[in-house]
Amino acid sequence: MRDCIIIGGGPAGLTAAIYLARYHLSTTVFDDHSSRAATIPISHNLAGFPEGISGRELLARMRTQLQRYKVQILAEGVSQLRKEQVGFRVLSNSGSMRARTVLLATGVTDRKPPILAERHDEAVAGGLIRYCPVCDGFEVTDKRVAVIGCGSRAFAEALFLRSYTTHVTIITPQEEHELSEIEVDRLRDLQIGLQKGPVKSIDPGRDAIRVATASGIGEFSSIYPALGSDARSKLAAVAGAELSENGCVIVDSHQRSTLPGLYAAGDVVVGLDQIGTAMGQAGIAATAIRNDLNEARPLAR
Numbered sequence: 001m002r003d004c005i006i007i008g009g010g011p012a013g014l015t016a017a018i019y020l021a022r023y024h025l026s027t028t029v030f031d032d033h034s035s036r037a038a039t040i041p042i043s044h045n046l047a048g049f050p051e052g053i054s055g056r057e058l059l060a061r062m063r064t065q066l067q068r069y070k071v072q073i074l075a076e077g078v079s080q081l082r083k084e085q086v087g088f089r090v091l092s093n094s095g096s097m098r099a100r101t102v103l104l105a106t107g108v109t110d111r112k113p114p115i116l117a118e119r120h121d122e123a124v125a126g127g128l129i130r131y132c133p134v135c136d137g138f139e140v141t142d143k144r145v146a147v148i149g150c151g152s153r154a155f156a157e158a159l160f161l162r163s164y165t166t167h168v169t170i171i172t173p174q175e176e177h178e179l180s181e182i183e184v185d186r187l188r189d190l191q192i193g194l195q196k197g198p199v200k201s202i203d204p205g206r207d208a209i210r211v212a213t214a215s216g217i218g219e220f221s222s223i224y225p226a227l228g229s230d231a232r233s234k235l236a237a238v239a240g241a242e243l244s245e246n247g248c249v250i251v252d253s254h255q256r257s258t259l260p261g262l263y264a265a266g267d268v269v270v271g272l273d274q275i276g277t278a279m280g281q282a283g284i285a286a287t288a289i290r291n292d293l294n295e296a297r298p299l300a301r
Contacts, residue, residue: 001098002026004289005090007078007235008105010035012266012278014062016103019286021069024301025293030092032077035059036107036267037275041125045135046275081235083259101289104249104264105282106232108273113148113225115202123204130222133157134274137164140222146171146211148199149226151178157226158192169193169218171211231268244270255285263289
């Protein structure tokens with residue numbers, strides 16, 4: 001029986017593991033290496049790294065730090081999470097394991113535009129496809145950018161990017177833009193372009209990315225897919241925790257879910273999807289786990 005099992009090896013999961021290890025709690029991390037942070041070419045808004053740092057390097061540094069402590073890291077995913085009379089049972093390909101508490105740090109999966117997976121990953125690595133204007137809007141200052149999406153989601157992202165550049169275009173994946181008249185008028189006032197789909201092809205080049213639609217071909221420095229994301233919260237839901245309307249795990253101010261003993265941190269909960277936010281939530285969750293376990297049975301060495 002472990003004190004805590006962490007499901008997810010991204011910034012939230014690894015931060016929580018460091019905290020829990022330093023609280024002298026037995027901890028196991030299940031890491032299937034699907035963290036969205038690993039796809040970040042370079043982050044410039046994470047404090048303490050003035051030259052920026054790639055997502056992969058950040059995760060590698062966190063794992064190196066974690067090696068100082070007795071934390072078991074299993075390179076596999078979890079197939080099932082069960083609430084038991086005492087604690088939880090976690091099932092994976094290698095068997096099952098029990099823990100008094102579980103921290104879910106599984107993140108989300110971005111919905112991708114129509115492009116081959118290999119070319120998509122190359123474009124992300126080169127900054128031609130970007131998913132987070134909060135993270136890297138600064139990098140597209142005064143450049144030509146396109147938002148791939150429709151409706152209020154694309155509208156909001158285009159308005160956000162308009163504070164960085166005057167060259168913003170919304171390209172809809174299908175023919176209908178699903179924008180209200182008020183939104184269309186607002187785009188016109190801000191000189192934000194609107195190009196109707198469907199999108200025929202997306203072609204990344206060396207320094208630009210081309211998007212072909214029925215009405216022509218546009219060339220941009222970067223495109224931002226505003227197609228939404230899917231929270232990886234199925235394990236929590238099946239175990240009995242409540243989810244929000246968009247599928248995120250509902251938590252309180254200490255990252256406790258509605259299922260006693262189950263905690264969640266990072267992008268899988270509602271909030272600002274940022275590395276710094278995920279790490280902060282992980283520290284809060286780990287401390288709550290420590291204090292809750294201590295209340296149930298005083299911790300002593």
